Amino acid sequence: MRGTISPLRFRKSLISHAVSLLAVFIFAYPVLWILLASVKPEVQIYREPLRLFPSVWDFSIFSRLFSSAPIATYLANSLLYSIGAVVISLSFALCAAYGLSRHQFRGKQLLLILILVVQMIPALVTVIPLYLLMKTIGLYDSRIGMVLLYSALRIPWGIWILVGFLDQIPMALDEAAYIDGAGQWTILQKVILPLAIPGLASAAIFTFVGTWNEFAIASIILRSTENLSIPIGSLAMIAADPNDWRLIAATATVNLLPVLAVFSLLQKNIIAGLTRGAVKE
Amino acid sequence: MAESRSSKERLLRFAKGPGPFIIPAIVILLGMRAFPFFWQFFLSMTNMRLGTEGSFIGLQNYRFIFSNPSFFQSIGYTMIFLIATVAGQMLIGLALALLLDEDFKGKSIYRIFFLIPWIVSGLVVGILWQLMLVETPFGLLNALLIRLGRSPVAWLSVASNARVSVIIVYIWKGLGFSMILLSSGLKTVPVELLESADIDGASYLQKLIKVKIPMMKDIISVNLIFAVIASLNSYETVYVLTSGGPGGATSIIALLMFQTAFGDRSQLGRGAAIGVIMFLINLILVLIYVRKVRFGKGVTA
Numbered sequence: 001m002r003g004t005i006s007p008l009r010f011r012k013s014l015i016s017h018a019v020s021l022l023a024v025f026i027f028a029y030p031v032l033w034i035l036l037a038s039v040k041p042e043v044q045i046y047r048e049p050l051r052l053f054p055s056v057w058d059f060s061i062f063s064r065l066f067s068s069a070p071i072a073t074y075l076a077n078s079l080l081y082s083i084g085a086v087v088i089s090l091s092f093a094l095c096a097a098y099g100l101s102r103h104q105f106r107g108k109q110l111l112l113i114l115i116l117v118v119q120m121i122p123a124l125v126t127v128i129p130l131y132l133l134m135k136t137i138g139l140y141d142s143r144i145g146m147v148l149l150y151s152a153l154r155i156p157w158g159i160w161i162l163v164g165f166l167d168q169i170p171m172a173l174d175e176a177a178y179i180d181g182a183g184q185w186t187i188l189q190k191v192i193l194p195l196a197i198p199g200l201a202s203a204a205i206f207t208f209v210g211t212w213n214e215f216a217i218a219s220i221i222l223r224s225t226e227n228l229s230i231p232i233g234s235l236a237m238i239a240a241d242p243n244d245w246r247l248i249a250a251t252a253t254v255n256l257l258p259v260l261a262v263f264s265l266l267q268k269n270i271i272a273g274l275t276r277g278a279v280k281e
Numbered sequence: 282m283a284e285s286r287s288s289k290e291r292l293l294r295f296a297k298g299p300g301p302f303i304i305p306a307i308v309i310l311l312g313m314r315a316f317p318f319f320w321q322f323f324l325s326m327t328n329m330r331l332g333t334e335g336s337f338i339g340l341q342n343y344r345f346i347f348s349n350p351s352f353f354q355s356i357g358y359t360m361i362f363l364i365a366t367v368a369g370q371m372l373i374g375l376a377l378a379l380l381l382d383e384d385f386k387g388k389s390i391y392r393i394f395f396l397i398p399w400i401v402s403g404l405v406v407g408i409l410w411q412l413m414l415v416e417t418p419f420g421l422l423n424a425l426l427i428r429l430g431r432s433p434v435a436w437l438s439v440a441s442n443a444r445v446s447v448i449i450v451y452i453w454k455g456l457g458f459s460m461i462l463l464s465s466g467l468k469t470v471p472v473e474l475l476e477s478a479d480i481d482g483a484s485y486l487q488k489l490i491k492v493k494i495p496m497m498k499d500i501i502s503v504n505l506i507f508a509v510i511a512s513l514n515s516y517e518t519v520y521v522l523t524s525g526g527p528g529g530a531t532s533i534i535a536l537l538m539f540q541t542a543f544g545d546r547s548q549l550g551r552g553a554a555i556g557v558i559m560f561l562i563n564l565i566l567v568l569i570y571v572r573k574v575r576f577g578k579g580v581t582a
Contacts, residue, residue: 013385020391023377027453028394030409031401033421037412049424092306099302105295111303113571118314120567122514124535125559128542128552129317129324152313155306184302213402215517216535220543231404235521238408245412252405263400267393270400274458275465 035256037249038062045245061250070225071254074233081146081218081229082211086204088151093158093203094196098188100159101166102174112163119156124216131220141223149221150214154207161206164276165199166192202273205266209259230255318560324553331547342554351529355537359513362448362533367508369452371501374459379489381460382467392460399457407521410450414522440530443523447531450518455511459504466500467493499574506570510563534559 033052037045038061040054065071100108123130130149131140139145169192177187215231222228228236234251241247263270325342329335346352377395381388398406413421414436423433436446470493478488494501516535519525525532525540532540538559542552 012383016380016383016385017387019380020388023380024391024394027398027457030413030421031397034405034409034412046419049419049421050428092309095302096306099299103299105299106291111307113575115310116571116575117564117567118310120510120570121318121560121563122510123314124514124516125538125556125563126314126317126321127539128549128556129320130313131543132320132324132549133313133317149313152309155309156314159306184298188302209400213404215402215404216539219517220539231402231517234408235404248408248412252408255402255405259400259402260397263396264393267396271392271396271461274461 031256034249034252038246038253040246042246045249061246065247065250065254069233069237070228071230071233071237071251073226074228074230075254077143077146077227077233078212078230080143081150082208084147085150085154085211086207088147089154089158089207090162090200090203092151092155093162094193094200095188096155096159097162097166098184098192100163102171115156115159119160123153127217127220130217134221140221141227143227146218146221146227146229149217150211153217154211158203158207161203161273161276162196162199165196169195202269202276205262205269206273209262212259321553321556321560324550325557327550327553328548329550329553331543331549335550338550342551345551346554346558351532352537354529355532355534358444358531359534361444362451362531363509363512365448366451366455366512367505369448370456370459370508371463371504373452374456374504375463377456377460378463378467381464392464395460396457398454401454403454403515403517404521406450406454407518410446410453410518411522414446437523438527440527443527443531447519447522450522451512451515454518455508458511459508462500462504462507463497466497469500470496503570503574506566506574510566513559513562513566 029052036052036054039057039059040051041056041058044051044054100112134140134145134149137145139148173191173195174187177191182190213231214229218229218232219235222232225233225236234255237251238248326337326339327335328338328341381392401409415421416423416433416435416438418424418427418433420433420436422436426433435442437443474492474496475488478492483491514535515533516539519531519533519536520539523531525536534555538552538555541555542549
């Protein structure tokens, strides 16, 4: 009987597909709609709002968007903030994770718990002191300040992901290198770093996407047009032209595409990392 | 004497061993994450405004907040919002996780689509749903209603509708996270238990309630705490959708903090008091998580 599908199983899988497709429609239709609205002829947005695919593909809005608005600056800034946060926060986090994973010392458990507590309380609740802090140290409304702030805020999360990862690398490797006369920094660079790359990659994806999408803190720290990140700049552009749906859709598309690209390329790592971040295996 | 020498030795060992690796990160965390918590307590007892130093006023901000009707409206809606968004995300997330636990082709592709709203930024979700819910005939949902021969709905301009709309948007955005967590929880349910339930003639629903859910208790608590924290501290989506309106009807507490501190009157001290209240709620949730879930069973790092 193997190879034949029983009618009951066939009906069950049919229902599964039907429910899944309905859910896909609810989740993906709005996102797809806004992406496609940017390349529709304007009348179609208003005359046939439910229509998904454009009759004619018209990409002119993007040339208008990039020529009239400082959106290229916003994109460059967001890249700087996101990549800066990835590099700086993960450098500090990797060092700290090395120290925490490779050594036993008094108070280590307490330190790990404190880092976890700090990580889980969103920085958003301290937006007011952070604003005053940035003003006091002269980094308010500056690109460097934004990179440093994002990096600092991401460190505890990086430590937690990486400690879990480094704990799985056998200590015997460290010991072998130590016997060969390697110091700690050499061991970290030559032994741990190459093996930690999958963990670093997973942490990098989350840090990148999280920073790219961050709105609340940037909205308080950034003021000048030349410093705005893509979400803050987008909102300013939309507020200036709230009735041009095609422009709004195009702006949203520029926000969305990098994240969707990262997600579609790396969705397996993202799904695995999501679970790992919440539950200790 | 022996005691102090041994602690000196310990310090030396720490300085030669993990110290140089850990200390830089700890210093940054103390300055940028821990210090603001403490500073905010102090700020919350001043009447500081944007551009003024402010002076110490004791607990007046708290007294004001707890006697202010708009704060109570905000707290009331925040509670409803938290319960409804978290329940909606977890129930629909569980339904989808159960669906993906079935054996059928192409489910890994469906799963990617289910996750899309979660990956979209809060700002874009706000913009997206603004266009969906706009009350002119070319707003997507109203166009759909008109097509079906129904009359259009004032999704965002009537208080009671706006309250529900905001909740639906947050459920839409957040349930992919619940789905992934609960999916991984379903995978940990031992097959033998389900098989023996089958032999006992248990129905699908009985297996779910008596076997699967009890086995997933831990992951459900994790999901619950993460979802509550995410909803409690969300700001930009509702800011874009309604700015807390109409008439403060959808002003969740995070939005109230921002608007108090950085709105027209820029009362930083009073905003800080709301920040302290939010901090304490978050802290309680995190401590429950740390105690019960992470370190509950003698997990060693």
